[in-house]
Amino acid sequence: MASGSLTLLEGAKTSSNMLKKGVIETLVQESPLLEMVPFTGFNGSAIEVTVEATLPTPEFRNVNETYSKSYGTDTKRFFGVAILGGEVFVDNFILKVQSNQANAAARQWAKFAKAMSRTFDKYFFDGTGAAKDFKGINTLISEGLGLSMDAGANGAALTLDMLDEAQDMLRSQSSPDALLGNRKLRRSITSLARSTYSGVSLIDIGTDVFGRQVTMYNGVPYRIIGDDIDGNAILAFDETVGTSDVCASLYFIAFGEEENVAGLSGAGGGFDVTDFGETEAAPGHLGRVEWYPGVAIYNPFSVVRLDGITS
Numbered sequence: 001m002a003s004g005s006l007t008l009l010e011g012a013k014t015s016s017n018m019l020k021k022g023v024i025e026t027l028v029q030e031s032p033l034l035e036m037v038p039f040t041g042f043n044g045s046a047i048e049v050t051v052e053a054t055l056p057t058p059e060f061r062n063v064n065e066t067y068s069k070s071y072g073t074d075t076k077r078f079f080g081v082a083i084l085g086g087e088v089f090v091d092n093f094i095l096k097v098q099s100n101q102a103n104a105a106a107r108q109w110a111k112f113a114k115a116m117s118r119t120f121d122k123y124f125f126d127g128t129g130a131a132k133d134f135k136g137i138n139t140l141i142s143e144g145l146g147l148s149m150d151a152g153a154n155g156a157a158l159t160l161d162m163l164d165e166a167q168d169m170l171r172s173q174s175s176p177d178a179l180l181g182n183r184k185l186r187r188s189i190t191s192l193a194r195s196t197y198s199g200v201s202l203i204d205i206g207t208d209v210f211g212r213q214v215t216m217y218n219g220v221p222y223r224i225i226g227d228d229i230d231g232n233a234i235l236a237f238d239e240t241v242g243t244s245d246v247c248a249s250l251y252f253i254a255f256g257e258e259e260n261v262a263g264l265s266g267a268g269g270g271f272d273v274t275d276f277g278e279t280e281a282a283p284g285h286l287g288r289v290e291w292y293p294g295v296a297i298y299n300p301f302s303v304v305r306l307d308g309i310t311s
Helices: 008-012 018-030 032-036 092-097 101-126 137-145 160-168 183-196
Strands: 002-006 039-042 046-054 073-080 084-091 147-150 178-181 203-207 213-217 220-224 239-241 244-253 261-265 271-278 284-291 293-297 303-310
Touching (some): 002 008, 008 018, 008 271, 032 101, 032 178, 073 293, 084 092, 084 101, 092 101, 101 284, 137 293, 137 303, 147 160, 160 183, 160 244, 183 203, 239 303
Parallel strands (some): 039 261, 178 220
Antiparallel strands (some): 046 073, 084 284, 178 244, 203 213, 213 220, 239 244, 244 303
16 A cells, blocks of 8 residues: 655655665765655555546536436556665775774765665666566556657657657646756757747756756756766667667656656665674675665656657
């Protein structure tokens, strides 16, 4: 059973574990997805959700006539989570040669949190659910739980018309919460917007939860999806569309529990950060981070992938 929806940062505010708060804050600072996505906590490893399938049929009638019976239908979907985490080991030598032991340990925890955020970002898009990971956005879209649009049969350069058409595919949504893509496509969008129209600005500046500047296109925040833990762009120009194998994708997405795109957090929404102290088996201090994340798309019209964009 679901137990409400909060972003990781909002959920961490109620914790008295300062180490946990620090790890989660670093996670959120490093990942625009973890900053924005609301997470639904639930007990178990998978969640069953009810999604609207068809609507009833309203009618006009004459005096003394009756209405025909009609009803809406729902369909059930199942979304699962995976186990993501690892162990943090801080060698005693690092602690002994540093003047501030707390800072020395904090740096090691921060490095792990940074790597964990990059791992989540990668599998948010590329997870298949076939191994140890969870199903990501691309897999769910391919299963019919989201929408996609090709820039061209064999790839094509980005245009503002493509952006507008993709954004309009988010039916029942007043506006997407974010436009997700890589750094180069952000530059392409700002260049197109500035050079195509004069006297009308499609580019604005907003802020994230930490007050950092965020580029906005047509009122939609553009959030850059960065690199994985190996330093490779997560949304790189490495996709194949038709005869082109140097394509990338953009994503319009609306977030929200039970109506749009949301994260899942299994085992009651737990996010465990534990410091075991110095170990007997090795000369150092051991800690562990463990979380049970996943992704759910409640409304197939809440995410659109614009693929086949060439560089």
